[in-house]
Amino acid sequence: MAEDYAEKSFWLGNSGAYQESPLLVNDIKCDVAVVGGGFAGIATAYYLKKAQPSLRVVVLEGWVIGWGASGRNAGFAMTTFGLQMSITKMLFGEEKTRQSHRYMERAVDIVGELVAEHKLDCDYERPGFLRIATTPAYVKRISEEVHLVKQLGLTGVDWIEADEVQKRVKSPLYMGAWWEPRCALVNPAKLAREMKRVAVKFGAEVYERTPVMEIKRSTQGFTIKTPRATVSAGKLVLATNAYSLAIPELNAMQQPVWTYIVLTEPLSKTQLDDMGWQGREGIEDYRNMVHYYRLTADNRLLMGGRDIALTYGANMEKDLNPKIFAQLEKDIVDFYPCLKGIKITHRWGGPVSVPMDMTPALGYLGGKDAVYSLGCMGHGVSLTHLNGEVMADLLLERKSEWTECFPVNRKVFKWPPEPIRFVGEQAILGYLHAEDAWLERKGLGPAKK
Numbered sequence: 463m464a465e466d467y468a469e470k471s472f473w474l475g476n477s478g479a480y481q482e483s484p485l486l487v488n489d490i491k492c493d494v495a496v497v498g499g500g501f502a503g504i505a506t507a508y509y510l511k512k513a514q515p516s517l518r519v520v521v522l523e524g525w526v527i528g529w530g531a532s533g534r535n536a537g538f539a540m541t542t543f544g545l546q547m548s549i550t551k552m553l554f555g556e557e558k559t560r561q562s563h564r565y566m567e568r569a570v571d572i573v574g575e576l577v578a579e580h581k582l583d584c585d586y587e588r589p590g591f592l593r594i595a596t597t598p599a600y601v602k603r604i605s606e607e608v609h610l611v612k613q614l615g616l617t618g619v620d621w622i623e624a625d626e627v628q629k630r631v632k633s634p635l636y637m638g639a640w641w642e643p644r645c646a647l648v649n650p651a652k653l654a655r656e657m658k659r660v661a662v663k664f665g666a667e668v669y670e671r672t673p674v675m676e677i678k679r680s681t682q683g684f685t686i687k688t689p690r691a692t693v694s695a696g697k698l699v700l701a702t703n704a705y706s707l708a709i710p711e712l713n714a715m716q717q718p719v720w721t722y723i724v725l726t727e728p729l730s731k732t733q734l735d736d737m738g739w740q741g742r743e744g745i746e747d748y749r750n751m752v753h754y755y756r757l758t759a760d761n762r763l764l765m766g767g768r769d770i771a772l773t774y775g776a777n778m779e780k781d782l783n784p785k786i787f788a789q790l791e792k793d794i795v796d797f798y799p800c801l802k803g804i805k806i807t808h809r810w811g812g813p814v815s816v817p818m819d820m821t822p823a824l825g826y827l828g829g830k831d832a833v834y835s836l837g838c839m840g841h842g843v844s845l846t847h848l849n850g851e852v853m854a855d856l857l858l859e860r861k862s863e864w865t866e867c868f869p870v871n872r873k874v875f876k877w878p879p880e881p882i883r884f885v886g887e888q889a890i891l892g893y894l895h896a897e898d899a900w901l902e903r904k905g906l907g908p909a910k911k
């Protein structure tokens with residue numbers, strides 16, 4: 463089979479040989495069918511088999527494992543939930559904000575535990591996370607968020623001043639930061655493939671290049687049609703995230719939004735010394751249209767974010783965006799003037815799933831025999847792994863601290879149908895851009911050009 467996924471991200475094309483699982487050619491019966499082989503789907507299959515080895519659990523992936531956002535992201539395993547903690551507090555109140563942060567902390571820890579327990583080969587490192595202020599207005603915004611963390615009685619996050627940030631990584635734009643040592647970095651394609659290895663070891667069956675075309679529910683369970691065979695399943699997991707537009711029950715719950723990444727050639731020792739990035743922290747700023755950046759295992763600079771792309775209707779062909787790639791390439795030099803002239807070797811993008819209230823969601827769907835996970839925004843690397851454990855527990859009707867925690871089984875506001883949906887999204891995006899421009903006018907910032 464041609465490696466047609468290789469161009470979808472640096473990770474998918476450069477993480478060693480990948481052995482695809484077979485496609486489904488015979489009709490089968492199973493206890494649980496998982497639709498979608500990203501982090502969420504694979505983790506759910508693993509946790510189901512771990513909890514109840516006798517179950518027949520089948521993962522149906524339309525392309526290959528990690529083909530979606532899971533194999534294309536920046537690899538930050540972080541605690542960020544939704545857009546901003548203050549927005550979660552405004553929408554859902556203090557207690558649910560506290561719960562969501564604890565949920566995310568657990569999610570970050572779970573990834574580390576899975577890596578250690580199963581010796582997952584995924585370039586895992588735990589250098590911590592810096593949310594960096596690049597203008598005085600962002601100093602205020604980020605320090606207020608750090609204050610909110612403390613006010614909620616949460617720990618693990620501190621504000622550090624500009625001189626301390628500059629000791630960790632040098633840029634003329636850095637004015638202070640949110641510092642959170644808990645967070646980790648991974649090669650996401652390797653993580654997804656390694657989790658498939660473990661799920662299969664525990665007895666899950668994985669079928670790749672097996673897109674689900676139709677799902678019918680009856681009192682006996684679910685009949686799931688794929689191009690060459692039909693699956694009869696007692697229970698169902700929908701782990702299609704941003705690719706959920708064709709699933710009527712999920713369509714209105716989320717909207718795909720594209721984010722993009724550029725990657726440099728490996729940096730030289732001199733360049734690395736000039737940047738002074740000894741601790742290799744994952745870094746974001748705090749624009750609404752956030753920048754996120756990090757070093758890869760072979761010391762390339764990955765720079766992502768800066769702007770997003772929307773879509774109309776069910777069009778999912780948005781993975782390349784020359785305008786945003788060009789902006790990101792320019793931003794690299796704004797952040798790090800010493801990298802002027804650096805070669806860009808890879809450019810890619812992918813969709814994240816955005817609910818109307820910009821808050822992740824998971825839970826039962828129309829009964830206790832089906833569960834879903836979506837709306838991870840750009841922060842699903844850690845979240846989806848805990849979601850996998852929780853979805854497994856929900857299907858097995860087992861309670862845990864996390865099944866009872868916000869955001870599990872929360873009420874989800876629905877996006878309106880097209881064309882009102884598109885108009886509404888444009889309005890929200892326009893507001894977010896305007897707010898970024900306003901905050902950047904108050905000081906130096908990469909968007910101020």
Ligand SMILES: Cc1cc2nc3c(=O)[nH]c(=O)nc-3n(C[C@H](O)[C@H](O)[C@H](O)COP(=O)(O)OP(=O)(O)OC[C@H]3O[C@@H](n4cnc5c(N)ncnc54)[C@H](O)[C@@H]3O)c2cc1C
Nearest residue numbers: 498500501502524530531532535536538674812841842843
């Ligand atoms: C460019 C980019 C950068 C990001 N950076 C970060 C980051 O640094 N940190 C972070 O926490 N998050 C990040 N994210 C978000 C993160 O990648 C996602 O939240 C996470 O991977 C979602 O995992 P998932 O399993 O829910 O969905 P996905 O990985 O998208 O998996 C869904 C799967 O379902 C399959 N599928 C869809 N429809 C069907 C069907 N009908 N039949 C069969 N299979 C189907 C798809 O092929 C896909 O493989 C980023 C996302 C992108 C795109």
